[in-house]
Amino acid sequence: MSSPRRPLRSQDWFGRKDKLGFIHRSWTKAEGFPQSAFDGKPVIGICNSWSELTSCNAHLRQTAEAVKRGVWEAGGFPLEFPTISLGEPLMRPTTMMFRNLMAMDVEESIRANPLDGIVLLAGCDKTTPAQLMGAASADIPTIMVTGGPMLRGMYKNKPIGSGTDVWKFDGDRRSGKISIEEFCSIESCMSRSAGHCMTMGTASTMTSLAEALGMTLTGCASIPASDSRHREIAHRSGVRIVDMVWENLIPSRIMTAQAMENAIRVDMAIGGSTNAIIHLKAIAGRLGLDFPLEKFDEIARTTPVLANISPSGKYLMEDFYYAGGLPALMNEILDLLHGGALTATGKTMAENLVGAECYNPEVILPRDKPLQPTGGTVILRGNICPNGAVLKTSAADPKLLQHTGRAVVFENHSDLLARVDSPDLDIDENCVMVLKNGGPHGGPGMPELGNLPVPSKLLQRGITDILRISDARMSGTSYGACVLHVSPESAIGGPLAAVQTGDQIRLDVENRTLDVLIDEHEMNRRLRLFELPEAAYERGWGKIFLDNVLQADEGCDFAVLKGKGSKTEPALPF
Secondary structure: OOOOOOOOOOHHHHOOOOHHHHHHHHHHHOOOOOHHHHOOOOEEEEEEOOOOOOHHHOOHHHHHHHHHHHHHHOOOEEEEEEOOOOOOOOOOOOHHHOHHHHHHHHHHHHHHOOOOEEEEEEOOOOHHHHHHHHHHHHOOOEEEEEOOEOOOEEEOOEEEOOOHHHHHHHHHHHOOOOOHHHHHHHHHHHOOOOOEOOOOOHHHHHHHHHHHOOOOOOOHHHOOOOOHHHHHHHHHHHHHHHHHHHHOOOHHHHOOHHHHHHHHHHHHHOOOOOHHHHHHHHHHHHOOOOOOHHHHHHHHOOOOEOEOEOOOOOEOHHHHHHOOHHHHHHHHOHHHOOOOOEOOOOOEHHHHOOOOOOOOOOOEOOOOOOOEOOOOEEEEEOOOOOOOEEEEHHHOOHHHOEEEEEEEEEOOHHHHHHHOOOOOOOOOOOOEEEEOOOOOOOOOOOOOOOOOOOOHHHHOOOOOOOEEEEOOOOOOOOOOOEEEOOOOOHHHOOHHHHOOOOOEEEEEOOOOEEEEOOOHHHHHHHHHOOOOOOOOOOOHHHHHHHHHEOOHHHOOOEHHHOOOOOOOOOOOOO
16 A cells, blocks of 8 residues: 655656656657656666676566566556676776775766666675665665575585685695696586575675665565565565655665664674675765774674574575575574664564574574674774774684784785795794785775685695785685784875784784784884885776775775765756
């Protein structure tokens, strides 16, 4: 049942009785639509990140058709439009360089067109936060349909997970445990369908957090991409957005401070990707909400990890769905959530979770048997990272969480690749690998270089984890004792730039500290010798990015894009 009618934004285009109204209606009729299709009906934009360059999102054309069916059923007028699409496997130097561009594309496409409501279609890592950022800034009624994970990989009758098992098999190849022929045969078994990574990587994390924020229908994030129930929930989302328009249920009413805390809580409970911290910071910044890094750590300390999903655990996202999916996990921690938070369903989070059950307690663990008693991510401070750094403890060797070792420094990624497998590299399992110039400026774009490969000479001795530090990110499918997002980054003269091979570095996760054991005088002396590297770009988007990007602790958004978007409607063209 639709809510009482209210004035529609689109009628300022289609309802006019002047020259502009003539043009708007006439050009829309050119597509074969009769006036009755859009006369007084909510115009619903379907914001589609489909692309054949983004296999995670390659099925979203079918998803869009299901959404359209729902919009028509509910009495709306659906119009699909494209945005740029960010595919992790293919884009260089990193999709993170283009997340803000996509967010701007989404925001301005919404703002400039006669749209009353929006359905966001996303899946791959950066497409989900980019669309949420753009929609938060545009702030008209919006619902998201996440693309869903791909089917689990299978090799020799054993499940294998995207990303996570790639790193393991590559380590086996580099250490001589498997041949290049076997390595190549595995690649045909990894990705068996459209959809995003089926491990708890950044894609699964961010789609789960879209649901935790209240921006999807209940249960949407966990459904595999190829499951017919994915198209069914897309249809229902199309129905629901029409009522959201009449209710004026806008993102700023859903993505509140309480909703953001729910998302952080769920991130910790699922053992989510470290990238989620950057993306949630950016989304919060668009909404004018202040979430210091310590808020993530505070929530992590009181949240158990319950999702037994790779890379922190054993299972994959298909198993997670069959076990009850995100609703079952959230119901397990409902007392820790803001159950009264409003969601896109029009109901509260607690109301959405009534009746959610866990069908496999080995996949979604009970509170009294968690995978880890506290959240999988911690925030560190110290003289290396005065503005913060991040470590995913749930995917690290516990022995390395209290560690002091000799630094082995790589000045950039090229230096790392040139030396990491050299038999002459002076390194053992007690050392600390340090990578500089991996941040927003140094990368450029803050690429996923933070899971530095363990040197082959150590792999050959059976050593699979070593403490690693960088100002880069790492894939959410990665694992290991990797300290990431060191801020400020080395390329702008942050303290990481002063670290030298041979320095002693101390990590103390219990006390949340990370320090290089040199005195302040020596640190300052070294930093005075620092010289800014040559800029990676002199024109185009690369230069715009470098001139405007904020540091990791501020979400790597642009300062000019923070805060709520303008409510001023676009000026008339003539």
